[in-house]
Every structure is written in C-alpha cells, then in structure tokens.
Ligand code: SF4
C-alpha cells in the first residue's frame with residue numbers, strides 16, 4: 001500500500017494575554033477609523049501561555065481588536081487560539097458574510113493540522129460566530145465537536161472552568177450605554193465627508209450671493225449631526241418609540257425647537273428660514289440615527305427595511321421642502 | 333434598560349414536526365427567542381429575532397427557516413444603489 005507521509009511543519013505562533021501600549025493605541029485608532037481595514041493578525045494557530053495537548057482550543061477572527069479582546073481575558077491561562085482568516089473583520093460581521101464560516105474553519109483545521117497538536121476533539125467558538133458556522137457539518141467533516149461559548153470574551157474563562165456551561169447571561173447579547181458610546185466616534189467620522197460637501201455648497205451659495213449662511217447655520221447643522229450620530233445612539237433605549245429614524249428625528253426636532261426658543265427667528269432669521277430648518281435638521285438627525293441600526297445588536301433586516309421604506313421618502317420630502325423655503329427666504 | 337425594535341417583522345418560521353428538541357437553537361440564539369417545552373423548542377418571542385440565521389444554520393433537523401440578512405440601513409442603501417444583496421463592509425466592534 002502506498003503510504004504518503006506528509007511531513008509538513010506545524011506552525012505555531014506564540015502570543016500572550018498582555019496587551020502592549022501599541023495594541024491599545026491601535027484599538028483607539030481603529031475606533032476612530034484610522035487604518036481600520038488593515039487591522040489584522042496572521043490567521044493560524046497561536047499558543048497562549050503553556051498549553052498541552054489537552055488545553056482548550058478557542059476559535060476567533062483575525063480582526064486584531066477581536067483577537068486582542070480575547071487574549072487579554074486569558075491571563076494565567078493556557079490555551080490554543082485558532083485564528084480564522086476573516087479578512088480583518090470581527091466575528092459577528094464575518095459570520096454574517098460567511099468568512100467566519102464552515103468552509104474556512106474546515107480549511108484552517110487542516111492547514112494547522114490541529115489533530116496533530118491536540119489530543120481532544122472540541123473547539124470553542126464564540127456564540128456570535130454561529131450564524132456563519134454549521135456545527136454538525138464541522139463534526140461530520142473534521143470530527144471536531146463545536147461548542148458555542150459565551151457572547152463576550154470576558155466570560156470565556158469562567159465558561160471553561162465551569163465545564164463549558166454558559167449561563168443565560170453569558171448567552172445574551174447586551175448593548176449598554178458604554179457599548180453604544182464606543183461606537184459613536186466612527187459614526188461621527190463617517191459624517192465628515194458629507195458635511196464638508198454641504199459646507200462647500202453653502203459657501204458657494206454665499207459666493208454667488210444667495211445666503212448668507214453663517215455661524216448660526218453652522219452650529220445648527222453640527223448640532224443635528226451630533227444628535228443623530230452620538231446623542232441618539234447613547235440615549236437609545238430611553239427615547240420613546242421603536243424605529244431608529246423616529247428616535248433621531250424626535251431629538252433633532254427638540255434641538256430645533258430649543259434653538260427657536262433661544263433666539264430664532266431673530267431679525268436675521270425669518271419665520272420662513274426657521275421653518276425651513278424645522279423641516280431640514282430633524283431628518284438629518286433621523287438619517288444618521290437610522291444608520292446606527294448597523295451598529296446596533298438588536299435590529300433585523302426586515303425591521304430596518306420596513307423603517308426605511310417609510311423614513312427615506314419622508315426625509316427626502318421634508319428636506320426638499322425645507323431647502324425650498326430657505327432658498328425662497330434668501331431671495332426675498 | 334431593555335431595547336425593543338419593530339414588532340411583527342421577523343421572517344422566522346418553525347416546523348415543530350421536525351424538531352427533536354436537541355436544544356441547539358437555544359444555544360446559538362443571541363436573543364432568547366426559543367425555550368424548551370415538553371421536549372420541543374418553541375418560539376417564545378419572535379419580535380426579539382434579529383434574523384441572524386444562527387439557529388437555522390445549526391439546526392441539524394432543518395426545522396427552522398428565516399430569511400437571513402443584516403439589520404443595517406447603510407448596507408441596505410448600498411444594496412439599492414448597486415443592485416446587489418445588502419452586505420456590510422464594516423469591521424467595527426459589534427457592527428452589523
Ligand atoms: S435546533 Fe432544531 S431540532 Fe434542535 S431544538 Fe432547535 S428547532 Fe428543534
């Protein structure tokens with residue numbers, strides 16, 4: 001019988017539970033959108049602490065922030081970490097796209113020859129990876145049994161030490177005010193480009209003598225942006241209603257009313273212009289708030305679609321009318 | 333504070349006849365949509381479902397069905413503009 005012995009070298013990378021200043025700085029930069037798409041670690045097998053063949057195998061994504069979040073919870077712990085190639089995307093997103101998926105996991109198991117490294121047949125996957133991975137197919141094709149661990153990395157040690165039992169709390173996705181706050185910088189940064197474009201247009205209108213648009217217009221707009229992309233996400237569960245666009249619109253509306261009471265319409269700001277802003281600014285906040293559905297953990301595709309089908313036409317009409325009022329106001 | 337999103341929109345369906353009560357869906361669902369009752373899984377709160385598809389993918393007996401998708405407005409807009417299936421391009425914390 002032909003006996004082919006594949007003596008490929010098994011490559012194992014060392015890692016530790018200590019984050020360096022550089023790791024922390026990198027995470028901060030990624031939150032603000034700097035170099036985010038390229039924040040990756042090499043896929044493959046990692047050794048954390050001093051694992052023996054019985055040590056648990058934890059599977060994760062190759063987004064560096066995800067990998068760091070996992071290993072920083074594993075102080076004084078020995079484990080193998082199997083990093084899948086998710087193109088630098090976190091587990092949840094990658095599972096949705098299918099890159100944190102059945103095929104990649106099966107391939108990666110073969111590439112690192114995991115069955116030659118460990119003596120058991122259990123893989124611990126983050127629960128949020130489940131939408132990409134089919135556990136019974138992994139078992140069928142590789143022999144490894146998939147156990148879905150807790151949602152959050154901070155519970156992983158407790159999960160393993162309690163004999164792989166997840167409490168209800170470990171299994172539940174939460175979305176605290178802090179969780180939401182750390183996501184807002186990126187929302188804000190992503191509005192910069194479009195905001196600059198709007199300022200450009202207003203500046204041009206000023207130049208050709210339609211206007212003038214000045215400091216008040218500027219802060220009214222910036223206020224609406226901050227309300228939509230920071231305040232609404234942070235205050236989310238406390239704002240009445242369910243749809244995100246509505247929540248953003250509601251706060252944006254309050255913002256305009258407060259401004260009106262604080263001095264609009266002054267001699268410089270006619271009723272027409274004030275009305276125009278009442279039509280324009282709340283939809284701006286609403287639009288940005290609606291975009292936060294992507295960062296939230298509890299919205300469904302069907303829900304967002306339903307919300308958008310009503311919100312988008314309403315926003316377009318409202319902003320259109322408001323723009324007409326303001327232009328008309330500029331001419332009289 | 334509990335979050336609640338739009339009601340009655342999820343496309344989740346269960347064929348109880350096929351369910352063997354293996355419990356996998358309870359294990360993977362991140363929003364406690366299922367409970368086990370008399371040896372079968374039942375949907376207790378469909379409005380909590382985010383259509384992630386985890387239960388469908390991991391049910392060994394094909395008892396569940398959902399149209400999976402991303403609950404992300406930016407992705408849906410991009411899908412409309414480019415005429416493709418919505419998919420998210422972000423790589424942030426809990427994005428999409
Ligand atoms: S995974 Fe499928 S078979 Fe198992 S309990 Fe859930 S619905 Fe029933």
Ligand code: SF4
Nearest residue numbers: 361381382384385387
């Ligand atoms: S699709 Fe996701 S959220 Fe909905 S029931 Fe299945 S696992 Fe739960």
